[in-house]
Amino acid sequence: MINTTERTLIAALMAYPEEIPDVIPVLKPEDFTHLHHEAMYAEMLAMTAAGLKVDALTLDHALQASGRSYGGWEAIQDIAGIFGGPGYALQYAREIAKAAQRREMRTKLSQALEAAGDLSRPLEEVAGLAESAALVGARGAEATEKLVWEYMPEVFAVMERQAKGEITGLKTGLIDLDKHLSGLQNGDLIVLGGRPRMGKTSLAIDIAGAAAIDQRKSVCFFSLEMAARQIVERQLFTRAKVNGELLRKGKLPARDYPNLALAAPLFNDRNLKWMVDGATLLTPLRMVSKVRRHKMRHGLDLIVVDNIQKMKPDSGQKDKRLAVGEITEALKNMAKDLDVPILAISHLSRGVDKRAEPEPELSDLQESGNIEQDADIVLFIYRESEYKDVEPGKEGETKLIIAKYRNGSAGVLDLRFNHALSSFENYVPYREAPPESWKDRQSNPHGDFYGNDR
Secondary structure (H helix, E strand, O other): OHHHHHHHHHHHHHHOHHHHHHHOOOOOHHHOOOHHHHHHHHHHHHHHHOOOOOOHHHHHHHHHHHOOOOOHHHHHHHHHOOOOOOOOHHHHHHHHHHHHHHHHHHHHHHHHHHHHOOOOOOHHHHHHHHHHHHHHHHHOOOOOOOOHHHHHHHHHHHHHHHHOOOOOOEOOOOHHHHHHHOOEOOOOEEEEEEOOOOOHHHHHHHHHHHHHHHOOOOEEEEEOOOOHHHHHHHHHHHHHOOOHHHHHOOOOOHHHHHHHHHHHHHHHOOOOOEEEEOOOOOOHHHHHHHHHHHHHHHOOOEEEEEOHHHOOOOOOOOOHHHHHHHHHHHHHHHHHHHOOOEEEEEEEOHHHHHOOOOOOOHHHEOOHHHHHHHOOEEEEEEOHHHOOOOOOOOOOEEEEEEEEEOOOOOEEEEEEEEOOOOEEEEOOOOOOOOOOOHHHHHHOOOEOOOOOEO
């Protein structure tokens, strides 16, 4: 049946080539089951792109020239003789594309079944393969090609917001960083690097919290460094303005406990779309499966990965440099395909500690070649107090170094690290500090961390 539909579509496109542009976003040459039909369709796309006339005769000449004339002129005449009226090409194309999706789903299900029978493969991997198969049908065929003029409304809309000084991307909660980047942009891979104790995870949690809690955005946070519960605890302590270390030691002052009770509703909110995954084994395939499932249920605005070096490549590549390259390439493709920013934490090599001036550089990224190449933005955290004594009161002073910015200029921003809360704050007080007690939230229970309306 599908073979007949393929023949009918080819006949319709030869008779009515003006319908080829309508079919292009829906159907790919590899969606065909018959090699001859795939070759014919591919040649028609190439001829249309070159502005050439498409009919039975010109198609035959093109196939002969490419060496893909399976069956010759007789086969083309046989297909061209099939009756097909105008206006039906898109319908035929959709049927063929759906059949191709079903075949892909069967293949992936077979892979999942095979993996299920292999007791050496983790159950999570089997589940990821099964979910990947199920998501094939939900994915559908999406158009990624547009003519230049079709982008102009979006281009001018962004330009208008930029001219007004508005943030066009996802806000991080750090005012200087948002101004410099205009927020985190969809499709960007942002790498956050630093040596141990600099606060990479703390900054990532702060940004995730600013997105999920203050902006009500949908966030996926993959934590390979810390337990998922600890991620939630850190943000709860930050929001409650409570010293988590004192609490864990049983030394938290009694006056601070009400703050925890007042902050807790932010996290118990059933409308909060912040997923935290604490899997210890994560590959790009497993990750995208979990992300797509989350997106189907809650939408998606930001992905955070802590960290790149802890991920495993799908290929099983043992060479660390090649493995990291495979992972960062997959993360960049994921950001583009899902149209969201991905914030990924990366370790730095120990060599930075041996320099007289230990401020990090791009070359300090572990397996730096591929990370630097694939990232749209590279940020480094640097606190001088971790290397030498500083004046009292300056222990938390932090440099956020924008070492690479594909769409703008590099630079250095100032932040302040609050050790008690394991959280970063804006260095310059652009707005009032958060209230000392969360009791003030009772007058505005729907406000953000600073008491402003969401």
